[in-house]
Amino acid sequence: MKKILILLITILSFSCSNDDDLTLTNTVDPDGSADVEVQDFMWKAMNFWYFWQENVDDLADDRFENTTDGSAAYTAFLDSEDDPAAFFENKLQYIEDRFSFYNEDYRELTNSLAGISKSNGLEFGLVRFEDSEELFGIVRYIVPNSNASTVEIQRGDFFTGVDGQTLTLNNYIDLLFGDNDTYILNMANFSNGSIVPNEEEVSLTKEEGLAENPVFISKSFTIGGENIGYIMYNQFTNEYDDDLYAAVEDLKAAGITNLIMDLRYNPGGSVNTTRLLASMIYGTNTSDLFLRKRYNNKLQDQFNDSQLEVYFADNVNGSAINSLGLTQLYVLTSASSASASELLINSLEPYMDVIQIGDVTRGKNEFSTTLVDDRDNSYLYTPSRVNNINPDNQWAIQPLIGRNENADGFFDFTDGLQPDYELLEDYGNLGILGEENEPLLAKAIELITGATGKKDFTVTYPINVISSSKEHSLISGKMIDDTFYDMEF
Template identity: 30%
Template sequence: MKNFLKLQCIAIAVFLISCTNNNDESAPVFPEGSTESVNLWVQDSMKRYYYWADQMPAKPDYHLPVKDFFKSLLSSQDRFSFMVNTEDSSTYPRSIRNMYGFDYTVAKLASNQVVTIVKLVLQNSPAFNAGLERGMIITKINGKTITAANAESMASSIKDQTVVDLTVGKWQNGAITDEKNITVYYGFSFEQPILSKVFEKNGKKAGYLYIYDFPDGMTPILNQKFAEFKAAGVQELILDLRYNYGGSVSSAAALCSLIPSGLSSGSPFIIFKGNKNGGEVKRTFAQQIAYDPKALDFNTLRANALGLQKVFILTSNSTASAAEIVINNLKPYMQVIQIGDTTLGKDMAGFVVEDKRKPRKISWQIHPVIYKVFNASGAGEYNNGISPQIIVNEYAGLPLLPLGDPNETLISSALNGGYFKSEGQEKNGNVTILYQSDVPPVMMEK
């Protein structure tokens, strides 16, 4: 599960705490190690850090199972806080992407045909190694035909298994051909590479970066990619964040520092607003980047900055968290042209709360929402998602082409000023999304 947390949980910092001492003489006292004592620790921790601490119930039921007790404390506005028991893997959030390394979308085409489209296959994942490819059409899962009515229940059932049998085919001229069976086993996916390309666009060179997530320690590869762009004479940039759940805010800040002109080490990047204990925290680009101990410093990164006035960013309902921070926090410094679909709407961040006593007495970790995030202009509050200026349906052209292909729907739209113009792909007109295996994800940032 370590890899899962690295993939799904992004951090400002990992906060190390011991079991909280409750100084309230009226607080209940429970035997150490009991469920009730763990719940009291959860409550005390949440009172201190939780963004909506003032909305927590005054008299919760300490006799509830730990996970149920935690849920009883959450605000109705909270979609993202969760907790896990590090000694029980069944308590961790489960998703098809995390377990098998792929995601799919069920869509109804203009012809009323319902198709299940593989939209993402992680490199070196179980799905990748089994031969699954982006753009394939899934016709059956475990021998059962997927329909609009059963897509969601079938996706849920996959999470309870350790092996899944898929019948897949290719989309060609409005029909599914070359069907075959693929077996995908549960397993871990490795860290995803950044994909970069340079396209010629109206006599200009456009750099393209597909970034899957924002792990700590990614500044060297970002610096390398932008050095290559700069050497190639790139004049425009397309950031593909359509499947990016987030990651390290520091890595997001590093990416942002490499794009616009006019930044200095003192340029403000982000504002964190917490509860009455957390208050308000402001950080510059340089300060936020430095929170990653493995990061290259701001001045080193700026040496390879492109100094652009605008950037194209490709998004979907799966674009979340640190990826949304990139969109929102670049806006005070340059024109951001967002293409695709509305983002998930995670305008929040936090850190892991856990017992660091030696020996540790509580094995639970809390991943609460602790801050709301805002850009240098004070703009935030995008819990309903960030809407694109140019709405483009990724499934308007089938088959889905590989990420990085200039004729792929969203990339083609960016290269053609927001107009989808792709050769060799079938134009499907109005496409209705019925179900997506990764929306909404259960996740949290570190």
């Protein structure tokens, strides 16, 4: 595995404006009468970092300090749920919070954020049959070097069942995302506008440690006198920043003057990788504001401007960025484009013309970070401090801790970012990714070249996904504020 990137957004040490340490507000501890070590970590970390801390009564700073016996009351509260997962969801999570989550093993969570997972490599969307509880799946792409890459299945294939059971709203999670490492897909054909089951079966097996390079396609075209670059990028993973920059360098060497970023299947990821990609595309002036962070009021008051403001970058892992220096960017999106994908669009908008093509994005404008039971480091997960994590508590939580606004102060896209040109994928005309006739790519090329009227973009069978394979990964919909790695408080 590549070395995890040490992210120093401000380059300077991350110290607080008034004190050398962040001020942890809660002073009540459990009284030892119950086994609540995990719940104690969760409450204290959420009380301090959670974006909606003020909106959750049970997370109030004085929730237990004003009681006659605060320690006993606090212990009883922590012990009100035996299962830490239920405690997190029922006691701590704000009702409007769609994206905070947890894992009982921080290593599984951090591996997922690095693009490493247990997977068969099949990426697909799930669509509901009209007026029915039944679903069908459509293959989006296959991860190279995965189990799925070794069997007869490809983009555009359909399936309607798993292990002989028809997929429905009630069973698809258990069948496709349950504990069964091996399952058999019951395939189907597209015929006369209908998805019709056939007799074909495909067996797939999930494998540990599948690493997906998110730079799925990178190529250039010369069409109508325009030099056009295209990158399909499927996750903002800091493990692959060098690969991403290599792709951009190759396109610059090819002389491209236009770039199409395909983020339609990108669920998000690293904030810093997003900043690096924006710098590769637009420019490396480190005085240009990329984003400004907004935390809960308790934290916001402890940070100074240099700790809240993030600027464009001039290097990737020590290598100077030779930016494309573009004034326009074409971005392909779908309802599966989320968080860091939306951040890229929003943070570039003040500086360049971003033309969005496809569907409305998912609407995820909060960022999160990984918190573990390392109390001397304000609960922040830091790769160099894994030996400081409480050995009796390996749980990690990934709460939403703030929102990012762009240089113009805009951050409110909870309903998603609207495309300039709406064009949903059509399961009757899906096309081959990276080929210039694939409908979404073809639309971007048409806009660049001005060659209108040569292609019919009518969508007859729109793909309105109700879920997808990536939505059931830990990275789904996450914008990871990884600016705290190797910074001590």
